[in-house]
Amino acid sequence: MIRDYLVLLSWLCAVQGKIGYFWHITDIHYDPRYSTQANANACWNTRNGVNSGRKTPGExxxxxxxxxxxxxxxxxxxxxxxxxxGIKFVLWTxxxxTRTTGMNVELRLQCLRNLTDLLSRTFKEQFVFPALGHDDIGVNFSQLAxxxxHWLPQEALDTFKTAGYYTIEQRSEKYxxxxxxxxLWLNTADSRMLHRSSGSMIDNAHDPFEQWSWFQKTxxxxxxxxxxxxxxxHTPPGIDDRExxxxxxxxRHNTKYLQVIRLYSDIIRGQFFxxxxxxxxRVVYSDTGLPVSWIMMAPSISPSTPGGPNNPGLRLYKFETTTGQVLDYTQYYLNxxxxxxxxxxxxxxxxxxxEYYELQEITAIALHDLADRFTQFNDYAFVRYYAANTVSLPREVEQIWGCGGPLNGVCALHHYCTVTRLNPESYRECYSSYAFALSSTGPSTPRLYFSLLVLLVCAELLRNR
Known part of the structure; x- marks a missing residue:
């Protein structure tokens, strides 16, 4: 009896030992010149002086x-x-x-050192793995390396110094x-501007810095x-859900990325941007329309974006360390x-x-079904999604910036199409075909038209409860 108990206890400990966590932080956009004095805060004066309703920016x-x-x-x-x-690592995407202009190279380097030092003190026993964003410009790869x-092994530093990409192999855990x-894959003009400012040149539009070759080889x-x-x-494929x-x-690169993901979907356990x-x-589909992979986009720490504001967010993932299977995540926010x-x-x-979306697991099929629920008349999934999308932004602020909210059928349609259509052409086809249906009174209006209409009524009733 005791032996059986010890065997069971050993098994439970082994299972528990497979569970790990990792943080995903993104888009900090640290502004060293931010000031709580309104007359000294250029950002607040130029972009927010009227709408804020306060005389000074907050701490x-x-x-x-x-x-x-x-x-x-x-x-x-x-x-x-x-x-x-239980934290295994941190993803910093x-x-x-800050996006404001006028920061010279030395100030940018100092800001990056300050952020790196803060994260190093926060995660003394874990590695923080950074990915380059389009606003991390003006500093070359060698300076960043x-x-x-202290976070990257030599093999990773070798490719990072050259082109800003790298891989981390967890040999003991097999992921x-x-x-x-x-x-490197941005629209051509943006990409050239970014790398000119970083002191590097792109000489191969089809495979800049040979990242495609390296990616597929890896x-x-x-x-x-x-x-x-x-x-x-940093930048995912697909369409912006706010603009x-x-x-x-x-x-070209958007299409190729989706092709590569389809080809290797059997070994990909998650994409994080x-x-x-x-x-x-986002959900990635096979050539025959089957959901085969998923992409998660975490909200920013910065409360500001050109498409409208959001509350600051942090995300903690729970995963199985031996397989890489993502089990759940908890989204944290600051009001x-x-x-x-x-x-x-x-x-x-x-x-x-x-719990929030009443899912049993995180798979491409489960997330496809969740997106499909955005169009269902008897489901509040889109109402919940829309609240989470801006990280529980106060209603009075969201009404100024939002696309109309969960009570707007066109808004729901836009989000449904951005989640399920990951290239511009397919997004336009999705949006225009259903938008036509929404404005149509003909007898052949598809299911989405009816579902969205009833969703509006249900959401209105939910809001007024």
Missing amino acids: FGDYACDSPWALVESAASAMTSNRGE GDAL EIWQ RIIFLNTN LETARRKKETVYIVG SGAAVLSE GHWHTDTF LPDANSIGTANWLPEYSLL
């Missing part, structure tokens, strides 16, 4: 400004207090620096993480070694007006993915 930030140091420090503290143990060399430099190596893979980058129809990756600043996801009002940053859990 922890403003919906029209990039992140002050107080906000960044509070995020680091929140990650320590909410999960200090770029855009560390010097700042981050690897591939970090892409998505700046995936082939993983398949041969029977490893599973995470793919990490209708906007795409950032060039059409930032850039949009919103809480959203920015409350933090500024009381002078304390109380980061709180916003939701758990499985």
Whole structure:
């Protein structure tokens, strides 16, 4: 009896030992010149002086400004207090620096050193793995490699110094993480501008800095070694869910990326990106229309974005370390007006993915079904998604910036198409065909038309309860 108990206990410990966690932080956009004095804060004066309703910006930030140091420090503290143990690594997916102009190279380097030092003190026993964002420009690869060399092994530094991409192989656990430099795949004009400012040139439009060749070779190596893979980058494929129809990756590279994901979907356990600043996801489909992979986009720490504001967010993933299978995540957020009002940053859990959307697992099929629920008349999935999308932004702020909210059928349609159509042409076809149906009164109106109409009524009733 005792022996059986010990065997069971040993088995339970082994299972528990397979569970790990990792943080995903993105789009910090640290602004060293942020000031709580309105007359000294250029960002607040030029972008928010009328709409804020306050005479001075808050200590922890403003919906029209990039992140002050107080906000960044509070995020680091929140990650320590909410999960200090069991963290295997941290994904940091770029855009560390403010988007405002006028920062010279030395100031940019100093800001990156300050952020790196903060994260190093926060995660003394873990590695932080950075990916380059399009606003991390003006500093060349070698300078960045010097700042981050204590986190990256030599093999990773070798490719990072040359082109800004690298891979981390977790040999004992049989999974690897591939970090892409998505700046190389931006629309041509943007890509050339970024790399001119970084002191590097792109001489091969089809395979800039040979990232495609390296990417596929790395995936082939993983398949041969029977490893599973995470793919990490800053700018994801697909369409912006906040600015209708906007795409950032060039059409050629966007298409090729989706082709590669389809080809290696059997070993890919997750894709993690930032850039949009919103809480959203994407589903990748096979050539025959079957869901084969998924992409998660974490919301930003910065409360500001050209497409509209959001509350600051942090994301904690739970995963099985031996297989790389993502089991769940907890989204944390900061209610920015409350933090500024009381002078304390109380980061709180916003939701758990499985519980929030009533999912049993995180798979491409499960997320496809969730997106399909956006169109169902008897399901509140889109109402929940829309609230999470801006990280529980206060309603009075969302009404100014939003696309109409969950009570707007066109808004629901736009989000449905961005989640399920990951290239500009297919997005336009999805949006235009159903938008026509929404405006049609003919007898052949498809199911989505009826579903969205009833969704509007249900959401209105839910809001007024």
